Amino acid sequence: MGRVARRTAAVKAEARRQAPAEAPEPVALRKSEATRLRILAAAARVFAQRGYADTRLSDIANEAGTFAGSIYYYFESREELVEEVLRLGVTGVFDAVRDRVEALAPGTSHRERITAAIETHLSFTLVQSVFAAANQRLFAQVPGEIRQRQIHVHRAYGNYWRKLLEGARRAGEIRRDIDLSVLRLQLLGAINWTVEWYKPGKRSIEQIAAQLATTVFDGVAA
Amino acid sequence: MGRVARRTAAVKAEARRQAPAEAPEPVALRKSEATRLRILAAAARVFAQRGYADTRLSDIANEAGTFAGSIYYYFESREELVEEVLRLGVTGVFDAVRDRVEALAPGTSHRERITAAIETHLSFTLVQSVFAAANQRLFAQVPGEIRQRQIHVHRAYGNYWRKLLEGARRAGEIRRDIDLSVLRLQLLGAINWTVEWYKPGKRSIEQIAAQLATTVFDGVAA
């Protein structure tokens, strides 16, 4: 019976891992799954708002409408909960950006592809996904050990951007004297920083994305 | 006697506040002042490296060659220590940037002024000042209450950049269709992010600053 139970748990864990990160199909969710997701979403919200150091398990439980002790039925530890939030954050943005770029017509210019990528990343991080927002704020805050275990997901996303920029350069849309690594870090830095200042209502995501792209490609000089 | 003691303490605190943040005159430092500075510098180093959540007073004491309990002779609380590190970080960068820009010849173009500002900020944050580095990493991590109490210092620095950019626009060096607020945030975002990826040796600060300025003014398009 112990064996069966363990196997069932493993299967469930795998199913979870392959399930979409957000906006899960509203039906056919077992109660247990629903609660787990509710806790994860609550954790993302609280972490995004209060930061890593200032968030207690009791805050998360409260936000999720349950109790601190109950969280341990779904997660081994606070760290496991944090890491799952982080992972969902990156993979969500990554998938959204890749899907959007791949959906563009074959002849689309690299500049347009990169602009679309900027807009999608921004939109996902600033309004669409609590996990993406949480990841953005949290990643620099968590202890190095946690960051180490998550770094491969980040690297994969960084590599995707590297390829985007290299493609643009090969196509002659980026000058040869530009250091692509610095450009990538500079661009992602500007994008990531938006989470620290963006307030809904004032400027649209599209406007911000458009100016970011214009500045980077054309510059601001008269 | 209680009155005298309190007055003395206030005078000392004021002297501290006006003293240069870093590289203090090697002579004429009272032992008490020296220890206080040693603890502050140690705190900045540890906070910059391990982040807010992962830093204990005992880590700082250890780095400073003293004991956790001893810190309370110089600081009221962990928070006061953190806030002083943060404050020294911003004011240090601010002063350095302003001094550098003001030292430029009167006829210097706005583009050159902004490039100098970028370079100074980068240099100060990445290599010159532990306080600046600590502030960069810490500010987004500390509880909202601490951030609130520090926000005016940040705002003052942000306003300085706003004026730099407005000057450039008035002089016709920045196009009229550019939203200066977004540009400022984008630029400071790219600059602030360097602390997350910069490794000494590979590229010089000057190279990074130069490409940042080139990208922002001229763009990367071929």
Added chain:
DNA sequence: GTCTATAAAGCGATAGAC
């Protein structure tokens, strides 16, 4: 001024009732 010992509190984690 500096160190040691310890108090006080907060929080992650576990056990067990239901």
Added chain:
DNA sequence: GTCTATCGCTTTATAGAC
């Protein structure tokens, strides 16, 4: 599967010796 009670560790902060 969920809640309550509580343990035990960690860490900030204080008291007092030197």
